[in-house]
Amino acid sequence: MKRALITGIAGQDGSYLAEYLLDRDYEVHGLLRPGSGDASDPSFWRIQKVRDQLHLHAGNLEKTRDLEDLIQAIQPEECYHLAAETFVFHSLEDESAILKSNTQSTHHLLLALKAHAPNCRFFFAGSSEMFGHAPEAPQNENTPFNPRSIYGVSKVIGHDLIRYYREHQGLFACTGILYNHESPRRSTRFVTRKITSTAVKIKLGIESELRLGNIESERDWGHAKDTVTAMYAMLATDNPEDYVIATGRTHTIRNFLERAFGELDLDYEEYLVIDPEFYRPKEEVPLVGDPDKIRSQRHWQPKVSFEEMVREMVQSDLEYFQRMLQ
Ligand code: GDP
Numbered sequence: 044m045k046r047a048l049i050t051g052i053a054g055q056d057g058s059y060l061a062e063y064l065l066d067r068d069y070e071v072h073g074l075l076r077p078g079s080g081d082a083s084d085p086s087f088w089r090i091q092k093v094r095d096q097l098h099l100h101a102g103n104l105e106k107t108r109d110l111e112d113l114i115q116a117i118q119p120e121e122c123y124h125l126a127a128e129t130f131v132f133h134s135l136e137d138e139s140a141i142l143k144s145n146t147q148s149t150h151h152l153l154l155a156l157k158a159h160a161p162n163c164r165f166f167f168a169g170s171s172e173m174f175g176h177a178p179e180a181p182q183n184e185n186t187p188f189n190p191r192s193i194y195g196v197s198k199v200i201g202h203d204l205i206r207y208y209r210e211h212q213g214l215f216a217c218t219g220i221l222y223n224h225e226s227p228r229r230s231t232r233f234v235t236r237k238i239t240s241t242a243v244k245i246k247l248g249i250e251s252e253l254r255l256g257n258i259e260s261e262r263d264w265g266h267a268k269d270t271v272t273a274m275y276a277m278l279a280t281d282n283p284e285d286y287v288i289a290t291g292r293t294h295t296i297r298n299f300l301e302r303a304f305g306e307l308d309l310d311y312e313e314y315l316v317i318d319p320e321f322y323r324p325k326e327e328v329p330l331v332g333d334p335d336k337i338r339s340q341r342h343w344q345p346k347v348s349f350e351e352m353v354r355e356m357v358q359s360d361l362e363y364f365q366r367m368l369q
Pocket of ligand 1: 153223232233234235237254255256257258260261262296321322324
């Protein structure tokens with residue numbers, strides 16, 4: 044039985060990955076922030092279904108001692124580093140906290156693995172935010188990085204750390220450059236789930252409008268279930284390499300709205316309010332990934348279509364809110 048360690052196991056990707064690995068008979072270990080409650084905490088709803096099968100540990104990614112003890116005890120064969128601070132506030136303290144937390148956690152994990160499990164295969168969750176204001180579209184593994192957020196900067200540094208440990212320290216470490224990926228487990232802070240949950244609440248008479256920013260923005264949206272299979276495929280080889288993980292197709296927020304409301308036989312235009320509070324300028328160059336490398340080298344391709352994904356998200360929210368109302 045193989046052992047895997049997942050940081051960020053209670054998040055969208057961590058929970059799908061845990062299920063995927065359990066299905067493959069892995070012993071799955073997850074790292075939880077100390078003080079984040081035990082596995083029965085309601086904030087762990089995404090892993091409730093499988094929590095009895097998981098080995099959950101509390102540990103601070105910023106403390107080398109915690110990580111060293113954990114890695115020494117678990118001896119993982121695979122490690123998926125998905126945990127990261129994403130929320131960008133606009134103060135100096137918050138920026139430096141995000142930068143420090145994201146870069147230190149990656150560095151400490153790599154150090155601990157080198158010392159105590161040097162044969163462990165390491166996956167790092169990069170982001171299309173590393174390309175930021177990209178010089179070209181679609182972006183591929185050779186496109187220069189030009190992040191426009193501290194989160195993006197922290198992911199570029201993480202990617203450099205990965206390359207350093209791979210090329211100069213002999214670790215099997217690689218970065219998946221992940222484009223947006225959604226699911227019923229996405230937080231409602233993101234526009235897709237904000238739309239599906241609000242559309243359902245409108246249908247059920249709990250809300251009367253949906254306030255959004257720029258609906259002409261476009262994203263390369265995949266399903267998180269497909270994204271985690273790409274992570275797995277990247278470690279299931281003897282050659283550690285970095286890959287763009289994307290669908291290669293974009294849709295606008297407007298396309299998403301039409302589909303989501305359409306699923307409920309509603310016309311989004313009757314409920315949409317454009318609110319400057321949520322407005323962000325449209326990117327001059329769209330963030331869309333070219334998945335050719337992972338498709339040809341790792342034989343990966345997304346299985347869930349955009350239409351199926353939107354339908355699943357709407358249906359899941361519908362079931363959830365109908366249950367709440369009973
Ligand atoms: P991310 O910006 O790629 O991390 O993902 P989001 O889901 O937060 O945003 C995707 C796109 O939706 C961006 O281009 C936003 O400008 C656009 N958008 C429009 N209205 C909203 C909104 O109300 N909330 C959010 N989060 N995004 C919005």
